[in-house]
Amino acid sequence: MNIYELLRPILFSLPPEWAHQLTLNALRWYGYLPAKRNTVSSTIDVGGLHVVNRVGLAAGFDKDGVAIRGLSKFNFGFLELGAVTPRGQQGNSRPRVFRLKNEFALINRLGFNNQGIDALIRKIVNEKPRVCVPIGINIGKNFDTPLEQAIDDYEYCFVRANSLVDFVTINISSPNTPGVRELQGMQYVQNLLARLVRLRDSSTTNNQKRTLLLAKISPDLSEQELEGVCTTVRSEGIDGIIATNTTTTRPNENGEQYKGGLSGRPLFPLALNCVRQARSFLGEGFLLVGCGGIWDVASATKMREAGADLIQLYTGLVYHGPRCLREITLVE
Numbered sequence: 324m325n326i327y328e329l330l331r332p333i334l335f336s337l338p339p340e341w342a343h344q345l346t347l348n349a350l351r352w353y354g355y356l357p358a359k360r361n362t363v364s365s366t367i368d369v370g371g372l373h374v375v376n377r378v379g380l381a382a383g384f385d386k387d388g389v390a391i392r393g394l395s396k397f398n399f400g401f402l403e404l405g406a407v408t409p410r411g412q413q414g415n416s417r418p419r420v421f422r423l424k425n426e427f428a429l430i431n432r433l434g435f436n437n438q439g440i441d442a443l444i445r446k447i448v449n450e451k452p453r454v455c456v457p458i459g460i461n462i463g464k465n466f467d468t469p470l471e472q473a474i475d476d477y478e479y480c481f482v483r484a485n486s487l488v489d490f491v492t493i494n495i496s497s498p499n500t501p502g503v504r505e506l507q508g509m510q511y512v513q514n515l516l517a518r519l520v521r522l523r524d525s526s527t528t529n530n531q532k533r534t535l536l537l538a539k540i541s542p543d544l545s546e547q548e549l550e551g552v553c554t555t556v557r558s559e560g561i562d563g564i565i566a567t568n569t570t571t572t573r574p575n576e577n578g579e580q581y582k583g584g585l586s587g588r589p590l591f592p593l594a595l596n597c598v599r600q601a602r603s604f605l606g607e608g609f610l611l612v613g614c615g616g617i618w619d620v621a622s623a624t625k626m627r628e629a630g631a632d633l634i635q636l637y638t639g640l641v642y643h644g645p646r647c648l649r650e651i652t653l654v655e
C-alpha cells in the first residue's frame with residue numbers, strides 16, 4: 324500500500340473541495356522542501372511542445388498556480404494551470420463538486436472560480452525559473468461578460484500570458500459558465516480563433532518563442548459539429564486541440580441528481596470516440612491531446628492508439644494518486 328492509499332480515506336471523508344484544498348496546500352509545502360527536483364535529461368518535441376514525457380496535468384487541478392513547484396516534482400511531462408478569467412471571481416455556490424465513488428467519477432459545477440489572470444501570472448513569474456517542464460494556461464471568460472464581448476476576455480488573458488508560458492488553451496468547452504460552450508458554434512468560433520492567432524502572430528518577435536494556441540473542446544459535440552470545429556481550428560492556424568472537457572451527459576445514468584460536468588471513468592468512451600473522430604478530421608501531424616477518464620496504462624494506451632499525441636489526467640489522480648501517473652509515464 325502506498326502513502327496515497329493510506330491518505331485517501333481521510334481525504335474522502337471530507338467534502339471534495341476541502342479535500343482538494345488540503346491536497347493543494349500539501350503540494351505547495353512539498354514544493355518548498357529541498358527534496359529532489361526532476362531535472363530534465365532529454366525532451367521530445369511534440370507539435371512544438373518540448374515535453375519530458377507525454378502525460379500532463381489537466382486544467383482545473385491547480386487553477387491559481389498555488390502548487391506549481393510541488394507539482395513539478397512529480398513525473399508530469401507538462402502542466403496546464405487555470406482556468407483563469409480576466410477578473411477573479413467566486414464561481415458558483417457550494418456544494419459544487421461531487422464524488423461518484425463507485426464509478427471513479429466526479430461531477431463539478433465550479434464555474435471558473437479563480438483569482439484572475441494577473442494573480443496567476445505573478446505566481447508563474449516567481450516559479451518558472453525553478454520549473455523545468457512546459458507550462459500552459461487555460462483561459463476563459465468572466466461569468467458576467469456578454470457572449471458578444473467574450474473575445475475581449477480571451478484576448479486580455481492571452482496578452483498577459485503570451486511569451487511567459489509555452490501554451491495557452493482556449494477553453495470553449497466548460498459546461499459551467501453560461502455561453503462558453505456556444506463559442507464552439509460557427510457563429511463565434513472562427514472569429515475568436517482568428518483574432519487570437521492574429522494577436523499571437525503580431526506580438527511574436529523574431530527572436531521570441533511562439534506561444535502555442537490550443538483549443539479545448541467538449542465531448543458532447545455531434546460528429547458534424549466536431550468536424551466544423553476541427554476544420555476551423557486547422558484553417559485559422561491554431562496549433563492543437565485538447566479533447567475533451569467534462570460531459571453534461573450521464574452515460575451510466577448515475578449522478579443525474581447533480582448538475583455539472585462529469586469526469587473520470589464514465590467519460591472515457593466519449594473522450595476516446597471524440598479523439599478518434601477528431602484525428603480523422605484533422606489528419607496526421609496536427610497536435611491532439613487526449614483527456615477524459617484516463618487512469619491506467621491500458622486507458623492511456625487506448626487514447627494514444629485513437630490518435631492522441633499527448634494525454635492529460637485529473638480525476639484519475641484523485642482516485643489513484645501519483646501511482647497512476649508513475650505507471651503511465653513508464654510506458655509513455
Ligand SMILES: Cc1cc2nc3c(=O)[nH]c(=O)nc-3n(C[C@H](O)[C@H](O)[C@H](O)COP(=O)(O)O)c2cc1C
Pocket residue numbers: 381382383384386405406407420429431433435461494497539567568569585586587588590614615616617635636637638639
Ligand atoms: C474539479 C474540476 C475542475 C475542472 N476545471 C477545469 C477548468 O478550469 N478548465 C478546463 O478546461 N477543464 C477543467 N476541468 C476538466 C479537466 O481538465 C478534464 O478535461 C476533465 O476532467 C476530463 O479529464 P479526467 O476524466 O481525467 O478528469 C475540471 C475538472 C474537474 C474535475
